[in-house]
Amino acid sequence: MLAWWALGGAALLAVPLAPSAVVWLRDGLRFGCSYAPASEGPGSWSCGDGIVLLSAGVPMLLLCAAALAVSLLCVLAAGRAPRALLPVAALMAGVPTIATCLLLLGPARATDAALAQSGGLPPERSALDLWMSSAGLASGWVGLAAICVAVGTWLLVRGRAPAVARSLSRAGTVALLLSCASTLGGTLAPAVVGTAIACAATGVAAAYGRELAAGTRADLHPRAPAA
Secondary structure, eight states: OHHHHHHHHHHHHHHHHGGGHHHIIIIISOTTEEEEOOSSSOOEEEEOOHHHHHHHHHHHHHHHHHHHHHHHHHHHTTTTOHHHHHHHHHHGGGHHHHHHHHHTHHHHHHHHHHHHHHTOOOSSOOHHHHHIIIIIHHHHHHHHHHHHHHHHHHHHHHTOSHHHHHHHHHHHHHHHHHGGGGGTTTTHHHHHHHHHHHHHHHHHHHHHHHHHHHTOOGGGSOOOOOO
16 A cells, blocks of 8 residues: 555656756756856856756656656566566666756757857856766765665565665665755655655565565465475
8 A cells, every 4th residue: 555655646746846956957957058158257158948948857757757657567566576576666766866867968968069169168167067966976876775775675575684674775765865965956856756666665575575474475485396
């Protein structure tokens, strides 16, 4: 039941949380912006309107929806192969943030190339430097967090080292949610979706682990050879 509440709640929150990316895209990454040098003194940035930002916001929501869909399918089919599918669902927790950040790497490089060609380089860090300090950091952070959740899920569904499994899962889940701090809250929607996926995967895995310990799931136990 917790899995359905987590995934359903994330699906409902993703769209209203998406506008939180506006400040990060415009001021943090200079997405959709161009630099106009001045004859004297520093130049100025000119940023596009909301239509330009939609070209990043819509793919971000689609990535969130895709990760939720794959995770839901893994959870629904977990009864057949929980040891294989639930860790995969846990890894999907990192997909929305990492894929969103990688999607923004191309525009950052294009911005730097255009500025270098025009000779109008701003007196600040390049767009790639801005990406590395926020999106790049978030990607690495989320990648490690998703691995922690996946390892914890792998242990939980096998009933091994439950204390270690719970610690890894909880630490990874919290890290997924806090990852949006490095992007000024710009990846809040993917972070919430990833956190919900992690909660769903670990919750179902913990239930399977308890059933395994109680011996109530014959499909999780090795079958004895036929006489």
